Amino acid sequence: MESTPRALYAHIIIKLLQGPIYSDEKNLWRDLMAWQSPVWEHFAKFGIELSIHETDGFARIIQPEAEENEENPLPRLMRKQTMTYEATLLCVILREILEEFDVVMEGSKLFLTQKEIKERIELFYKDQTNKSKLWKDLSKPINNLVNIGILKLSREDITNRDNNQYEVKRIIKALVTNDKLEEIKTKLQNHVNTVQQ
Template identity: 70%
Template sequence: MEIKIARAPFAAVIIKLLQGPVYADDKNIWRELLGWQSAIQEYFGKIGMELIITEQDGFARVMQPETDENDDNPLPRLMKKQSLNYEATLLAVMLREGLEEFDVKSEGTKFYLTQKEIKERIELFYKEQTNKSKLWKDLSKPITSLINIGILKLNREDTVNKDNNQYEIKRIIKAFISNDKLEEIKNKLSNYVNPIQQ
């Protein structure tokens, strides 16, 4: 005899969070998330995960804390760690800085850049044209890397000229790169770039 288990009223929110970050734009899911916040936190806590809601920036995500070395029975990792190469890291830092500037100007809630605008921002980082063309001849790889981890979202595609592609810089970037982390990475990148410019 099959035992029918009642579905949790917040099941849709759980599934969305397991798929990736949830944003306040998704009004129904966001409302349910806030309404069932304690129950959802408890659910994830039972499976060793943590719900993080950043209401100020309008996003929520689940994280799997690092395994304690003294834990005799560590949990398998549900979420794979993704490391970014130099170009993707530099691009993420540029976009994080851009979002900071955008927020200071209070121009709205969503920050968009075209591929051409992204190129222009990157070029300011390099003094010599040769270095720019060498490292940024093809932007598609670092952009794809950031799309894959949810930092960028293609908002408008131009099949004729990729420079006109428009991307939304998702606020989840703040979870990946805090203000302190931003300064730390910028210092490391400047040490990397300066020898190239000699």
């Protein structure tokens, strides 16, 4: 059996199946820009969209939701991930910090230390008396967001993890749109109101 020649853009397809491509991955980004039409066509055959955000410097693939009356819906390629209350809260906080940052430093990368992240999120836990336990617990949602690619560890300090530095990846703007941000904030507020009653 004759072997099928490999597509020149195969590495881009594989990388997108693994996760987003960022503009700081210079060679991959250049290749994506050069081959975006055949890459788009390749994914379109499977009902998947190639989404390129040049301004924010990332590209990803999206599988649209199946229509309610669709006869043969496609199986999900990408699983939906449910996040804890704390991870969702952290997403909202990071999204708002990025908005504030972009007003002053548009187009630059946003870096935050673990301590800075914790200081922002602890404002929502005013009733906590054991601060060391709170800060230890807040490491979990930070790690959660690292695992799903919203945060990227850029500098590690093994002697004091609070000095660990993270880049807030701009994909958070696609994952948490302005509409979604307002919806999540409303749900979080309702959750807080219920807990306080």
